[in-house]
Amino acid sequence: MKIQLKSLLLHSVCAAALMLAGAADAGNVWVSSENDNNVIVFSVEGQQEAVIPTCRRPRHLAFSPNYTRLYVACGNSDAIGIIDVVQRKMVGEVPVGESPEIFALSNDGLVAYASIEDESALIAYNLVSKKPLFRVPTGAEPEGVLLSQDGSTAYVTSEVSNAVHVIDVTSRKQVSYIPVGKRPRRGVLTPDGKSLWVTNELGASISVIHLAAAQVSHTIGLSVQGLRATDITPVGVVMNSAGTVAWVALGRANRIARIDVASKTITDLILAGQRSWGLTLSPDEKRLYVTNGLSDDMTIIDAVTSKAIRTVPAGRVPHTVVLSP
Numbered sequence: 001m002k003i004q005l006k007s008l009l010l011h012s013v014c015a016a017a018l019m020l021a022g023a024a025d026a027g028n029v030w031v032s033s034e035n036d037n038n039v040i041v042f043s044v045e046g047q048q049e050a051v052i053p054t055c056r057r058p059r060h061l062a063f064s065p066n067y068t069r070l071y072v073a074c075g076n077s078d079a080i081g082i083i084d085v086v087q088r089k090m091v092g093e094v095p096v097g098e099s100p101e102i103f104a105l106s107n108d109g110l111v112a113y114a115s116i117e118d119e120s121a122l123i124a125y126n127l128v129s130k131k132p133l134f135r136v137p138t139g140a141e142p143e144g145v146l147l148s149q150d151g152s153t154a155y156v157t158s159e160v161s162n163a164v165h166v167i168d169v170t171s172r173k174q175v176s177y178i179p180v181g182k183r184p185r186r187g188v189l190t191p192d193g194k195s196l197w198v199t200n201e202l203g204a205s206i207s208v209i210h211l212a213a214a215q216v217s218h219t220i221g222l223s224v225q226g227l228r229a230t231d232i233t234p235v236g237v238v239m240n241s242a243g244t245v246a247w248v249a250l251g252r253a254n255r256i257a258r259i260d261v262a263s264k265t266i267t268d269l270i271l272a273g274q275r276s277w278g279l280t281l282s283p284d285e286k287r288l289y290v291t292n293g294l295s296d297d298m299t300i301i302d303a304v305t306s307k308a309i310r311t312v313p314a315g316r317v318p319h320t321v322v323l324s325p
Contacts, residue, residue, distance in 0.1 A: 027325045029289055031298055032058040032072055033315025039072060041088060044282070044323075046300055046312040050088045055081045060102045061320045064109040070322075071112065071127070073100040080112055080125070085324060094130045097123055101143050102186075107151040113169065115142035115156055122156050122167055134172045138165045144186040149193050157184035157198060164198060164209065176214045180207035185235045190261070191243040199234040199248060206234065206248065208264070220264050224253050236279040238288075247288055247303070249276040256290060258306055268306040272299040278320045291318035 028049065029042040034057050041050040055074030058081065062071050070083040074093075080100065082092040097116035104113050111133065112125045120140050124133040139161025146155045147169075154167040162184060166176035181200025184207070188197050195217070196209040210217040222232050233251030239261070240246075246259045252275055258268035273292025280289050281303065288301040291314060298314040298321060301307070 027283075027323055029298075029321060029323055030061060030070060031291060031314045031321045032061050032319045033317065034059060034075075034293075034319050035316035038315065039070070039083065040315050040318075042298070042312070042314075044287070046298065046310055048312070052083060052088055052090060054083070054090050055079050055093060059100075059319045061322045062103065062105050062112075063322060063324060064105070065107070066109070067324050069109075070324075071103070071105070073103055073114065075099050075101070075117075080114065080127075082127075094125055094127055096125055096132075097121070102145045104145045104147045104154065106147070113145055113147065113154050115145050117141055117143075120158075122154060122165070124169065124172075136165075136167050136172060136174055138174075139163055144184070144198070146187050146189060146196070149189070155187060155189075155196055157187065159183045159185070159201075162200075164196070166214065178209055178214055178216065180209070180216060181205045181219065186237055188237045188239045188246065190239065191241060197237055197239070197246060199237050201233045201235055201251065204229040204232040204234070206237070206259075218264060220259065222248070222250065222257060222266070224250070224255060224269060227253055233275075235277050236290075238279055238281045240281065240285050247279060247281070249279050249290060251275050251277065254292075256288065256301065270301055270306050270308060272301070272308065273297050273311055278318075280321050280323055282323060283325070289321045289323070291321050293317050293319070 026044045031040045039052045055077035057076035058072045060073040072081040079093040084091045098118035101115040121135045123135040139158030141159040144157040156165040164178045168175045181203030183202040184198045185201045198207045204222045206220040207216045208218040232253045234248050236249040248257045256270040257266045272290045274294035277293045278291040288303045290299045297311050299311045300309045
């Protein structure tokens with residue numbers, strides 16, 4: 001009897017440990033809601049778990065390298081908010097320029113390189129001292145910001161200049177200017193670091209930049225049967241770790257395009273919500289999470305089968321979606 005009880009207890013402890021491990025592995029989904037001034041926390045299945053009040057008009061989100069802090073660009077507060085991930089509450093702000101758009105964190109998580117829309121500049125901020133470090137002028141309405149894998153170079157899109165500014169963050173100077181399509185928004189680097197894919201919102205296209213040559217090597221036209229080119233407004237883009245597949249949010253086309261990287265052709269179109277905008281790929285690369293700005297929801301997509309699993313409410317005008325372990 002004692003042996004049976006011990007065995008049962010051991011089984012129960014192991015099962016509980018496995019359940020906790022599974023829950024820890026599952027992680028969470030975090031979505032910024034521009035018009036509600038908060039960040040919503042979901043389970044990976046889309047169940048809402050928490051609502052975190054933030055500064056005004058929260059947009060871009062990025063985690064610190066150790067996932068203890070979540071930083072949020074607040075466009076109407078002229079600040080980058082700091083959220084404690086464990087406490088699930090905002091614990092501070094970093095004052096920045098007028099109308100911050102997107103930012104990228106340095107590899108050590110100590111510096112934020114932010115596109116400041118109303119100042120037409122990339123400005124670097126020390127997240128510890130909360131002071132600006134330097135600024136580099138860009139074209140009007142800078143938007144997307146990406147850092148090279150070694151953290152030495154920043155790539156900044158300018159919506160008005162229709163170009164990508166290449167900035168050496170060590171010398172704090174622009175080193176290259178690359179014309180792309182109309183109204184470039186976001187980008188993703190290929191895993192080998194040799195190419196940069198940039199979405200052109202008003203060009204219904206993606207500019208593929210050969211970084212060593214500092215020029216566009218290929219333009220991928222985006223089309224959806226039955227829709228006009230003006231209804232195809234790509235913004236968010238992600239790529240798998242193998243560099244073989246990219247997914248692009250097509251904005252007013254209400255779809256996600258799956259693109260074969262080698263052939264640079266669309267292989268699937270997945271229906272999402274209205275004005276699919278931001279998207280992110282789960283760590284196991286089996287799911288996509290998509291924010292839909294006009295239908296105020298988030299679509300969860302099976303990235304393997306290219307089928308939508310479910311759509312859940314995500315606040316008014318959801319902007320960015322990120323995942324934590």
